[in-house]
Amino acid sequence: MAVLASCSWTGFVVKNSYVESQNSIAKRQEGRAQATLGWSGPLRSQMARSATA
Secondary structure, three states: OHHHHHHHOOOOOOOOHHHHHHHHHHHHHHHHHHHHHOOOOHHHHHHHHHHHO
């Protein structure tokens, strides 16, 4: 596990990890809500079109 952790750590540091985790959870929930509605961004739509072409 230590090898995996040392290889995957990005070096990103935040001032308040609790606040950042709450923001992350909120963004994840928002993304799931948008996915449920069938919304997609232009990049995802473009990638889907190029994959089928």
